[in-house]
Amino acid sequence: MADDSIAVVDLDRCQPDRCNYECANYCPPNRTGKECITERGEDADEGDPDQIRISEEICLGETCGICVEKCPFDAIEIINLPSELEEEPVHRYGENAFALYGLPTPEPGKVTGILGPNGIGKSTAVHALAGERVPNLGDHETEPDWERVLDRFRGTGLQNYLAALEAGDVTVSRKPQYVDQIPKQFDGNTRELLERTDERGALDDLIDRLNIRPVMDQDIDSISGGELQRVAIAACLARDADFYFLDEITPYLDIGQRMVAARLIQELANEPESDRSMLVVEHDLAILDLLADTLHVAYGEPGAYGVITDPKSVRNGINEYLKGYLDNENMRIRPSAITFEEHAPRATSKGTPLVEYPDLEKSYGEGEFGLRVEGGTIHEGEVLGVVGPNGIGKSTLAKLFAGSLEPDTGSLEFELDIAYKPQYIEIDQPMRVDAFLSSITDEFGSSYWNTEVAQPLQLDRIMEQDLTDLSGGERQRVAIAACLSEDADLYLLDEPSAHLDVEQRVRATTAIRRYAENHDATVMVIDHDIYMIDLLADRLMVFDGEPAERGRATRPQEMREGMNDFLADLDITFRRDERTGRPRINKPDSQKDRQQKRDGEYYYAP
The missing domain is CATH 3.40.50.300 (P-loop containing nucleotide triphosphate hydrolases)
Known part of the structure; x- marks a missing residue:
């Protein structure tokens, strides 16, 4: 296969007991006697011995794609990698498995954002930065070691961070992506969960500002998703750590609660004489825009490979992502741009009424x-x-x-x-x-x-x-x-x-x-x-x-x-980005914020 292609086999989908190995039987190299698609065999690191492996050295690449079409379970992907990827992966999970290229760079006293699709390797990157997984630099057959990793990143912005991590001098606090899993992992009430995280003496302030005091004595499995999200944010920020990772802070939160969470993260990062690094994965672009100091864009093929770019300014990173074209990387990541109305929509034409309803009142009882x-x-x-x-x-x-x-x-x-x-x-x-x-x-x-x-x-x-x-x-x-x-x-x-x-x-x-x-x-x-x-x-x-x-x-x-x-x-105002028309939150009490409030234009101001 060309050096800029990879083969990925989804072992959860590969079902050799339900097919006739169409992928191997129709593979052109196999039909000439070469062993391109074969059974994994008993020596495979993972998977069923009867499942397939693909030799990336022999495979003809995406231009062939016959095995992809013939597989009845959509278990195979043959993907041309961007020609700009000159280095080997930072980590690859195994033969014909997901590969990650690049790592984000945490900066002391800063909030670093990551913007990209799900399944693109953001969690893999965080496991590496938390010291929970030593990157194998694409060599999944050899035991990874930190010496090779440090040599790979020598002279980059990550060198000092990774050296401290390898020496055991980095502590980590993490907020998980899916907070609805917390009740399955913890049996007790909110107070018991939070008090064990109070390492900075800041818990009372976090409880009040996130408005979770009313649920402090409730069982953790009885509170709502929005309350769970705020409890998880409080638990993460209450710890005394060098590196904080927050995976999606906005699900189930209203915009006011999202603003409070963003301010708390910024304040912790900006504490005087603090070297804390904050890494936030977020899909709410308005909040990410307000929250982050720098931004990495992640792109690739979910489940197959992911690329994390060098840091960009937040505005440029979001705009390039929406445009679908990364300037520095000379890379198109989407066939078309995501666009927004640049001005207030005109009045909608009135269709046939579906529902006409009078004034209504509903109470659930006294008080x-x-x-x-x-x-x-x-x-x-x-x-x-x-x-x-x-x-x-x-x-x-x-x-x-x-x-x-x-x-x-x-x-x-x-x-x-x-x-x-x-x-x-x-x-x-x-x-x-x-x-x-x-x-x-x-x-x-x-x-x-x-x-x-x-x-x-x-x-x-x-x-x-x-x-x-x-x-x-x-x-x-x-x-x-x-x-x-x-x-x-x-x-x-x-x-x-x-x-x-x-x-x-x-x-x-x-x-x-x-x-x-x-x-x-x-x-x-x-x-x-x-x-x-x-x-x-x-x-x-x-x-x-x-x-x-x-x-x-x-x-x-x-x-x-x-x-x-x-x-x-x-008490929040938005403006429109002059290049893309996307809504952007004005910084509170900025000149633009004050002017729009005076004009009564909280959203559709250019």
């Missing part, structure tokens, strides 16, 4: 949460964005519309079939993805369904997996597909962006938007990712009030009016 809803109209074929803090009544409104709750004041004289994707996805069925989705719609597997739902949500490679084995991002995509596959009057998706990377969010947005347009379907999307709402929504419904006490929902309104109402309540 309990109460919601007031201003009467309004939702039109057929529109995508209505729903924004507001957590615990403010958005789910209560959905239940009122669905008929599972009755209002105390006002009457809902309609019955809607609502397809609902909840915020927290509980999947415990021992069932394959394809069987689950085919049980929802007769359209499953049709060319139309594949084009409109499966392909945008990248479901092909997980169809044969069990629901219980899916990652958080995979579960999210299956749940979105399940919702859109139902026959309904109103499609309600609660935080569809959670655990999706930027590319997946754009694909999910495309799928939702296209489904609404092609089916003249009405969609309500509750989300805290401003970028997703910006790309998706025609109009906005804004919730405000006091979380867990009282909430108010405005009538559906135009984007400019709605965003101004929403952000004014949070």
Whole structure:
């Protein structure tokens, strides 16, 4: 194979007992007597001896690709690597396995961001920087050692950090990506979990600022996803460490809570005479833009190989990522750019009303949460964005519309079939993805369904997996597909962006938007990712009030009016990047922030 290609065999998908070795039988080098695709044999480091291995020295590369096409289980990838990759991998997991090129560079007193798809090696990089895995420099057959690693990175920005790591002088604190796994690993209440992390004497301040004091004496398995996320952030930041790694801080948090978490991370990094390094993986571009001092872009083929670039300025890194072209690397990482409206959307054309509803009130009892809803109209074929803090009544409104709750004041004289994707996805069925989705719609597997739902949500490679084995991002995509596959009057998706990377969010947005347009379907999307709402929504419904006490929902309104109402309540302003039109959070009390507040333009200012 050419030096700039690799072969990857997914051992979870390779099923020799269910095929006739089509890959080997049709392989051109094999047919000339060479041993390009063979069985792994008893000496294989991992996998079943009957599974295949591919000789990268003999393979003809991506230009052939016959084995990729012939494999009935999509277990093989032959990939041309970028010609710019002149060095060997930093780490490769084994023969025909994932390879990582490059490492991020933690900087003392700085917040370093990583932006890139899921499955691209970010966790592998962090394991290396935490000293939990010695990089093998691509040589998976030899025991790795730090001397070779230090020699490889001599003269780079990583040299001093790796030398300290090898000497045992680096301590690490980590926040995991999937916080819903915490209750499975810890049995106790929130206070017991947090008190064991209080190494800096900062726990009380973290508890108050993250607003988790109300759940301190609750069992950890009884609190919500948003509360778990804030507990995990507090536990990570309470430790006294040299290197902090935070893997996705925003899922399940509203924008106000995201801002608080970002400020806490910045403050810890910027403490006087502190050499703490912060590394943050984040898919909420607005928060990453505000939070990070420098940025590494990660690209490649998920599950096959990943490349982590040298550090860039945050603005340039995000803009290049959205553009799909990395300037310094001379590398196209996406065929087309992700674009945003540069100015406030024009008023939407009014379609046929789907729902006209009066003022509504719903209370859960004396001294309990109460919601007031201003009467309004939702039109057929529109995508209505729903924004507001957590615990403010958005789910209560959905239940009122669905008929599972009755209002105390006002009457809902309609019955809607609502397809609902909840915020927290509980999947415990021992069932394959394809069987689950085919049980929802007769359209499953049709060319139309594949084009409109499966392909945008990248479901092909997980169809044969069990629901219980899916990652958080995979579960999210299956749940979105399940919702859109139902026959309904109103499609309600609660935080569809959670655990999706930027590319997946754009694909999910495309799928939702296209489904609404092609089916003249009405969609309500509750989300805290401003970028997703910006790309998706025609109009906005804004919730405000006091979380867990009282909430108010405005009538559906135009984007400019709605965003101004929403952000004014949070005291946050956005501007538009002059090159890409993407929304960017203004630094609090900056000249731009003060000017926009005076003008009453919290979002659509250029």
